[in-house]
Amino acid sequence: MSSRRFLIGRDVLLDGRTNKGTAFSIEERQALHIHGLLPPSIATPELQVERFMENLRNMPDDLSRYISLVALQDRNETLFYRVLMQHTQETMPLVYTPTVGLACQKYGLIFAKPKGLFVSILDKGHIYDILLNWPENDVRAIVVTDGERILGLGDLGCNGMGIPVGKLSLYTALAGVAPEYCLPLTLDVGTNNETFLNDKYYLGLRQKRVTGKEYDDFVDEFMRAVTKRFGHQCLIQFEDFANHNAFRFLEKYRDQYCTFNDDIQGTASVAVAGILSSIRITKQKLRDNIFLFYGAGEASIGIADLLVLAMERGGLRAEEARKTIFLVDSKGLVVKNRPTGGLNEEKKRYAHERESITKLVDIVDAIKPTFLIGAAGQGPAFTRDILEKMASFSKHPVIFALSNPTSKAECTALEAYEATNGQCVFASGSPFPNVEYKGKTYVPGQGNNSYIFPGVGLAVVTCRIRHIPEELFYIAAKTLSELVTEEDLAVGLVYPSIEKIHDVSRSIAVKLAEYAYAHNLAALYPKPDNLDEFIKSNQYTAEYQDILPSRWNWPKK
Missing domain, CATH: 3.40.50.720 (NAD(P)-binding Rossmann-like Domain)
Incomplete structure (x- = not known):
């Protein structure tokens, strides 16, 4: 558990992981020295979700809604994931495709608070030192991009950071991977997008893309630095690399690291x-x-x-x-x-x-x-x-x-x-x-x-799967297909309802974990007696935690 949960005073309200907003109880407000810093009314989490959704639906366009959701994630992480879990069908197109594409194109204008790590080619030789700056030590899933082929939009350079952030939000919202396990990361090696190179608001390196041996050595150093900092079981998901790099990196790293390429x-x-x-x-x-x-x-x-x-x-x-x-x-x-x-x-x-x-x-x-x-x-x-x-x-x-x-x-x-x-x-x-x-x-x-990668991530982080063979993706596909009902097929659906995706992710994770244990790929020992119950018990639930200091023995309401 992060030490940030034991902050007091205004710092509690400024930390997205500890902040409950108007849901803090009177005992918490007094014990944490925030009494008077909030309006006196105490809201339930249900009312907070309802209030946020009312505001969200009244916004003029999807980019505004995206910005509002990102701000909520900064302000109150638990409420953000509660909103996503309870209104998945409505919010998923906002935090990910298609809205995230527009958000990446406008990234320099809408940037507010950094999420994740930006590692540039100028940091070559010091990537491990950059990773040390990340405050969480138990990182189990990294989504990394170099921004060269963002969705169908092409080279967006540093602006591609919206993709790792969005992907990892779905790891948590759709599969229950705890947010503190997740690290979005961008490798900035420049961009060949002339529009961004001439845009005064562009936040990345203003240079043409580095390629060849220097680029390959940079990515090699990144892979080594991740395993040194977070261990060999840390999942590294490659996202939106150009075709010419995506295939060869998958072939190069798949048997050395815990990695896969989501686009492939x-x-x-x-x-x-x-x-x-x-x-x-x-x-x-x-x-x-x-x-x-x-x-x-x-x-x-x-x-x-x-x-x-x-x-x-x-x-x-x-x-x-x-x-x-x-x-x-x-x-x-x-x-x-x-x-x-x-x-x-x-x-x-x-x-x-x-x-x-x-x-x-x-x-x-x-x-x-x-x-x-x-x-x-x-x-x-x-x-x-x-x-x-x-x-x-x-x-x-x-x-x-x-x-x-x-x-x-x-x-x-x-x-x-x-x-x-x-x-x-x-x-x-x-x-x-x-x-x-x-x-x-x-x-x-x-x-x-999003039907697949959150479940893969859930299996990896809970059972510490070391490598991800191609068979796992066939098992995930077969499992997903088997969850489609006859009622779904009757209306033309070839996938389960998005609203069921939390359970779908766990079903996929269980099947992958069974295969991993059968083929000596899981590092978590001993094998849990009931994989479904074990994985379910490790899923993040977006519930506010009791953060009263232990020395205070306040009566429960």
Whole structure:
């Protein structure tokens, strides 16, 4: 427990972790020397949540709501998480996608109080010293970005800090990982975004990105410094690194550290979960589908790789599974020996012996996919013509528009349902409203990584999992899919309700912990007799703690 819980006087009210605002009891106010520093009325936590939500709903736009939530987190951390836990569906799009994208773009203007650590390339050689400045010693989960590929918005440099902050807020709100275990961190190596380099409000280094050996040595030092400061079981989640760095860092570090890349593996897991749920609607075996990915970056490759693993678990050989998967990049269909240039190693696995085709509509015509999955971050690309073609190939075409934020989605839910006469199975990366079409209400599923990474984090921090093999993400996908009910499927949902996500995260964590203990990956010994009860007992609950000094023996009310 942090020593900050034993502050007295005005310091109690200025510390977000100890402050209860108007919920301090009269005994606490007297004992902590804050009597008179608050209005005399004593509020319940329920009333505090209600008051905050009333204010939030009356604000003019989502960016204002984001700023208000961030301010609440600074002011009263417990109340912030209580709001998120009780109003998850309403607040999650504000603290994360799609609003967090706009917040990152405006970061220099809205910055108020720092959250996390900023480690710049100028700190090279002294990263461990910077980590020593973080006040918590028991850090178990770090989300780190270098800001080069924030959502579908590109290089936002230091402004990308909104992503680690938002991700770790969801670790706590959606899975109950205690906030003191969490550290958001940005590696600032510069930015190639000319707009920010010329913006007087930009808060990061005003220089072009450092690349090559100097950059690699910097990241190596960071990884070593984290394990020296917080131990080898500290989870390091890579977030929004550019494709050319994301894959190689995952390959380089995954067997040395407790690490994963959410853009590759978290996205893959939630997408495969949606695919497994979708075939319960289409009534087709996984191996009998044709999958076309619009986009061939870390998200699409990650999904394709995990999809191959899922088909292998169903008895299909990997090379046969890959024959059902097609990728489209900026130059068109990924094929062998295409005239427009070479392919990286990740794409080569999915390069087919076919003619080169450049236009998406022509590719759809040629491939006749049953699944069309968008993760290119290029905005509207699934035209009505393409969607209608999908409906001609399959009774229930599956359309996943996974790019974030909303402006980058390949199509809207309404467009998909209308073009396919209400027959498609739809999911997206950002939330879309329910669709009323021909007398039926369709509820679009949101294939958000937040269904996966908080549960992974919960398993890691509670059972001290040392490494995170790919199998864990398949187990997470399978578990998530199995939690989708027949009632969910009937309205088009391929994911559980967001309101159930706290229990979903624990269910995933339990399954991952079972695998970890079975394969000697968990460092917590002895193994708890009941993993579900153990993990539940370690989940943060956003309840105010009794912070009366122990020498005061005040009667309980």
